[in-house]
Amino acid sequence: MTTEVFGKHKWGMVVDVDRCTGCQACVLACQVENNVPLNTQERYERARGMAWIRVERYWEGEFPDVKARFIPILCQHCENAPCEPVCPVFATYHNPEGMNVQIYNRCVGTRYCANGCPYIVRFFNYWEPVWPESFRNHLNPDVTVRSRGIMEKCSFCMQRIRRGVRNAAKENRELEDGEIQTACQQACPTDALVFGDIDPDNNRTNPGRAYSMINDDRAYTLLPRLNTDPNVIYLAKVDPDREGGAGGH
Amino acid sequence: MASLLEFIKEKHRTTPLWIKALAPVLLLGGLAVFAVTGAVTAFVITAWLGQPIPVLGFDQTVKQPIAFPHTIHAGTGLFPSTGLPGQFIDGLEMDCTFCHRTVTSQANAGVPPVALCSYCHKVIGPEENPELAKLRKAAGLTEEDPSPINWKRVHRLPDHVRFVHEPHIRYLTQHPSEIRNAAPGVNQLSEALPSQVCSTCHGDVASMLEVKQVEALKMGQCVDCHRENEAPTDCTVCHH
Numbered sequence: 001m002t003t004e005v006f007g008k009h010k011w012g013m014v015v016d017v018d019r020c021t022g023c024q025a026c027v028l029a030c031q032v033e034n035n036v037p038l039n040t041q042e043r044y045e046r047a048r049g050m051a052w053i054r055v056e057r058y059w060e061g062e063f064p065d066v067k068a069r070f071i072p073i074l075c076q077h078c079e080n081a082p083c084e085p086v087c088p089v090f091a092t093y094h095n096p097e098g099m100n101v102q103i104y105n106r107c108v109g110t111r112y113c114a115n116g117c118p119y120i121v122r123f124f125n126y127w128e129p130v131w132p133e134s135f136r137n138h139l140n141p142d143v144t145v146r147s148r149g150i151m152e153k154c155s156f157c158m159q160r161i162r163r164g165v166r167n168a169a170k171e172n173r174e175l176e177d178g179e180i181q182t183a184c185q186q187a188c189p190t191d192a193l194v195f196g197d198i199d200p201d202n203n204r205t206n207p208g209r210a211y212s213m214i215n216d217d218r219a220y221t222l223l224p225r226l227n228t229d230p231n232v233i234y235l236a237k238v239d240p241d242r243e244g245g246a247g248g249h
Numbered sequence: 250m251a252s253l254l255e256f257i258k259e260k261h262r263t264t265p266l267w268i269k270a271l272a273p274v275l276l277l278g279g280l281a282v283f284a285v286t287g288a289v290t291a292f293v294i295t296a297w298l299g300q301p302i303p304v305l306g307f308d309q310t311v312k313q314p315i316a317f318p319h320t321i322h323a324g325t326g327l328f329p330s331t332g333l334p335g336q337f338i339d340g341l342e343m344d345c346t347f348c349h350r351t352v353t354s355q356a357n358a359g360v361p362p363v364a365l366c367s368y369c370h371k372v373i374g375p376e377e378n379p380e381l382a383k384l385r386k387a388a389g390l391t392e393e394d395p396s397p398i399n400w401k402r403v404h405r406l407p408d409h410v411r412f413v414h415e416p417h418i419r420y421l422t423q424h425p426s427e428i429r430n431a432a433p434g435v436n437q438l439s440e441a442l443p444s445q446v447c448s449t450c451h452g453d454v455a456s457m458l459e460v461k462q463v464e465a466l467k468m469g470q471c472v473d474c475h476r477e478n479e480a481p482t483d484c485t486v487c488h489h
Contacts, residue, residue, distance in 0.1 A: 006483055101484065101485045105407075162489065
């Protein structure tokens, strides 16, 4: 007999920038999985486009020796999240599983959290989400459709985590590493995104894939000077031409 | 009241007649406004705290396209037929999970497909029963084209709640002492059947001719039960 244990895991993600080709499959997968409203050119022009994960592109070098660099940016699920203490209604808080969560039915839409976020991964519903008629039956029934006036962001595919934990409890076994996949990870053709338990205590006897990657030489976090302590770890690009670039690979 | 009558009957005409005529109307009007406001307030407060007062169609029952009797299918004893008034049929004591098949494995309890109904009702049930005639038409057993049955939903949670039946059934079958509104003797069992735990939230459906919502199903009830049974109470367990 097992019941669902909550707070046993600490979820995190490793993003291998070296593997990312900038194909945007994660962006699309996330949009479909999480009922993210469709964007239009006008919304992007007003800086109100919504994408829980986005692939940022940087150009490096001068023409003709120019290189495109890609980096997927999603909610970093910071341990010291700047968005959490500013919420007046506790709609965003840190849950026992190490995730920064957004509770839609508590949110009143002050947008303080989005103003505080240094990674710009929180999105405000400026409009009532409307899908074309043909899309209506494609919405994910496990995810709430957010209405106008509330904030939303990457949830690490909470519905998939809950389903995975529930299935393990149903079959009376421990959750396996890699059993829970986020939508972006599942869609990534180069396996650049790895989701898993990154709690050291849970990885002592049988280290998971994500945990074994966060101690890599290439590991870094975004904007470390802000001391947000993200749960999303990036692995640096391997570039032999680059001066001071990560060597040894 | 007496002073009001005195005021109306007074002989010396200092007060105009139209004011005298209006005074009782104003008094009754004031009382009526007071009563209506009180009734509305009572309705709002009860609806806020639990089930609203059953007036104006707020009795939590829904008119189904086919008058399906849960009593005859799941109940024990003699029950009136919904299609043929005056006839009584013995309850079949069917298990809830015979029709609501996904309740022990999935989020949704599941409404059975028409094929499951017609599996029995191809043969069982008299032809003159108008409710069964509707079912046979929907199942395509008649000359007419089959059409889906638009069953109306009775228990509806808000869109921001993700309720999953499976873990609740699993826990309550293993802990029968926590089952509420249970049939006699169920709380003392060491392990309950899935169909014996439904009453915790749905009441005794087997005795309802028209299924209605008996529990308010508010978040307070969910959280109370989760706390008593040491189930997780983190927001993300239900809201995501």
